[in-house]
Amino acid sequence: MSRVVRVPERLDESSFETLVRRVRSEGNPKARLLLDARSVGWVSPYGLIGLLAVGQEARLRTGLPPLIEPPRDSEVRSYINRMRFWPAAAQVFDLKQLPKPSLEISDALIEVTTIRSHEDVHSVVEGVRDRAQRILHDRLGYPRPAVIHFSIMLSEVCQNILEHANSIGWVCAQRYRWQRRLGRDVVVLAVMDVGVGFQGSLGAEHARRYGERWSAAAALEAAFLRGESRFQDPGRGQGLQAIRSQIIKWNGAIRIRSGDASIARVPDWDEGAPLSTNLPRFPGAQVLIVLPERVESERT
Amino acid sequence: MRPAVAHTTLFSYLVTRPTGRTVRATVERQIADAGRTVLAVLDLRHVPVIDFSCADEIVAKLVLLASDASTHRSFILFRGIAEHHLGPIDSVLRRRGLAAAAESTDGEPLLMGALDPGATAVWREIWSLGRTGVSPLADRLELPLDRVRGLLDDLVARALVIRDGERYVSLHHALLDAGPTSPAPTDLRDP
Structure with a gap:
């Protein structure tokens, strides 16, 4: 008997919390999970690999490969097919049938990619250059060296999965328009794993020093604000520090969620708390990076 | 003292720690195999990207090795350093309180990492003179002899200049002095 969890209609970093809460609270936690994504009408890169993370967490917890009902909406179906979601999903979910690969050319910066090894990191970083040039420089007005800085950021954030998570992870990036929130184009980069998380990774080295104050939030602060590692x-x-400093230079946003907390660099154009606690607990780390289009005065 | 010169030309994307470890192991082997003092020259001219992890594994750890007096004596010179290499390399060196001698893609001297302004001035002067003694340096920099000696001791300990009796030699000059490459350059296209 499977337990059915409905995926929010609009799946992004905010509704990911709803999805995690539902997965944790609804039905028998030992039963096989069926993610019902039929009513999904829009999904962000964070939401897309969030489905994989939720599926993988259920698979590890129950020992049973979860099931997924794909969205009904033809545009969403076409989008997630173009983003090569299904080949990655086939390694997580029990798929009855793999949809035919899309023949359309994707306009994504990075399609859904599984990170299992350092070779995967090399492959993602070496493959992104031309698209990053076209999107960051040509479309979003970043200076040419930004393509290299983006590659470095991508390398460091993907290595985080392998160096600290002891698990596989996923990366995905897309440019789209944030009309309501910003009135500008943005690049959204999402990276996730369901490994040991920051609290688990840094615990052996730092937990004793913190005593009872040791928590997911304390671990995130130690790594993100002070560059501490295990x-x-x-x-x-240094990798996370370098990412943070580059994002500040670009007036972008970064949010790292791990365990039951998240820490963020919140730019002037965004709302949200720099530190959130008491989130529904979820393993590993989930990273969201938003790089906004450069306005005219920033382009010089 | 005329060190053996070991050239390594790097071509690929220098990202991830395992890649950095592989490159460093190759250079360390060259140094160990030489059986004498070595000037290891790493050319990054064709490296499109170096990330922080790789910069730490290659640059910072080779500089650490060179400044460790208990190991076989080695000196490291980085060449072909472009603007996009500088951020990660400078950052990893500063984090460990290290400095490295380098040459830009235009052949300009670059001191990357953390070094106090006095030692930096002496290092630049030696680079421009190639080979010199304490007195000429003190005269040119208008500094007391003892102060210059102290700064030179620091530069020698950090393997940023080579001491040859009473003379001090820049790594660049030592490279030119060595003549044609010996041994043959190592080409690390796919570390």
């Missing part, structure tokens, strides 16, 4: 080697922990 290693004693002073060379470690």
